[in-house]
Structures are given as structure tokens and as C-alpha cells.
Amino acid sequence: MRDWAKTLRRASYRGVPFWVDMDEFSGGKRLARHEYAGGRTTYLEEMGLATPAYDVTAYLVGDLSDVQAKALEAACNAAGPGRLVLPMDGGQLAYVEGFRRSRFKDQRGYIAFAFTAIPAGNMPGAILGVGDVTAAVLGTLSLAAAAFGGFF
Template sequence: MSEWRDLRREASFRGVPFWVDSDSVPVGRRTQLHEYPKRDQPMVEDMGRQTREYKFEGFIVGSDFIAQRDNLLKALDTPGPGELIHPWFGRLSVTAGKCEISHSRNELGMVRFNLSFIDGMLTFPVQRVNTRRQLVAHVP
């Protein structure tokens, strides 16, 4: 068996498996281009790594597809980060983004979807006690 077949994993989110038709993720750097009059060269400002948004077109199929669909809906509706098993990138901690699920009369026993997962999660600043300042204030 070839190496890429050995590396591929079965996709799932929060333990709910699904089949993947295709996937995509933007990569690279975020940049801001600055162009100036009477200059031949622009200035390119590096704004950091591109946010990785993992997008899937996939499906769930089988005699229990309704139950599996409901499990996936529950997993997608749960707030906060969850574990995504990506077929090519492995285990990732992501937050579910905008997703769409569809049914078709021509595809009985199957549900299709477009899923979007954002790498990383929002963390709010946390206020911490400045113990150094408290110590200085209590020393005579």
C-alpha cells in the first residue's frame, strides 16, 4: 500500500464519523499591500498566519443515517471547541462554523453536508492578581 493511503484517517467531529467527498483549507500569510505614488515597489505588511478554516463536502450514508445525522447535528450545535479528525491533517481542536445539511429525494438513505471548522478558539483576557505589587505595598 502507498504511503498516502497509510496516512489517511477516517473523518469525524466529536466522535461522529462522516465520509468526505472533498476538503479545502486556506493556508499562507495574511498580508496588507501598501502602494505609494511615484514608487516602483510596494510595501507588503505581514499580518500573521492565515486563519485556517477547514471546509468539507461530505455525506453520511447507511441504514442508520438519520441517527448519525442527528448525532452530527448535536455535535455541531455544542458550543466551544471540539476534536476534529481530519483525513489528512489528523487530530485538530476546532470550533464549528457555518454548516449546511441537505437531503435529496434521489439519494435515499443519505444526507449531504457542507461543514466549516475554524482552527483555534476565542479566549478572553483574564484578570490576574499582581502579587508583586501586593508584596511591595505590604513591605514597610
């Protein structure tokens, strides 16, 4: 039997790590429905593939979750596509179309993110953009600064 805990990847976007509560992939075909007045049949015209999308519910948890949330927000807002890694999928370049951050009064240290990622398509998946490197470096520096500030 497969040990899922050992085979799942750590999720990240542009090098900023997060945990995944749920991810959902949508795709398919675009169809035009031609319905005619008085007709009893519909003519379906295939218009090509629909734009695929990943809807992800991510979360950050721990003493540094507020700093990590800022790093993830910066990664989502950076220009161009970034490398998206989900637990069951390999990494690929994707654009974050939109995101929502949620914090709850009774769950301090837990920050939820919901975002939609659109795969970049024919772009090579192994190339990291300037935004990826910048987000990873700034995220690491922010975490280090927060940890260092805890000593004083």
C-alpha cells in the first residue's frame, strides 16, 4: 500500500512554501450550443480546449505565518508566471489570477489563502523568472529578520 505522507511534495509558489487543504483542477472543451427557434435538436460546435485552472485552498500555520503570508502575497502579485508546485503534481509555470487571504479570530497563527492558478501553457517549466528568485530571497530574508527579532 502506498504511503501517501512520504510521496506528497511540499507545495510552493515562486519558492514560497505553504500547506494545501484542497486543490481542484478544471479543464475541458469549449462548446458552442446552436439552438434554433422551433427546433428540437441542438447543433454543438467544438471550439477548442477551455483554459485549464487550478483552484487551491492553501494555508500557513505557525509563529511566522504572518510573515509567510506577506511573502506569498508578494509572490502572487509578482509580474509574469511563477513555478507552482502542488503536493500531487510536478512543478509547472502558472499565473495566479486572483487570491483571497482569510484570518480568523479564534485561529491565531493560521492564515488561509485561496487562489486560482492558470498554467502558462507552452512555456518551458524549468525556467525560473526574476520574480521567483526575488520572492524566494525576500521571503527567506523576512523569515530570518522575524526570527532574529525574536531574540531581542
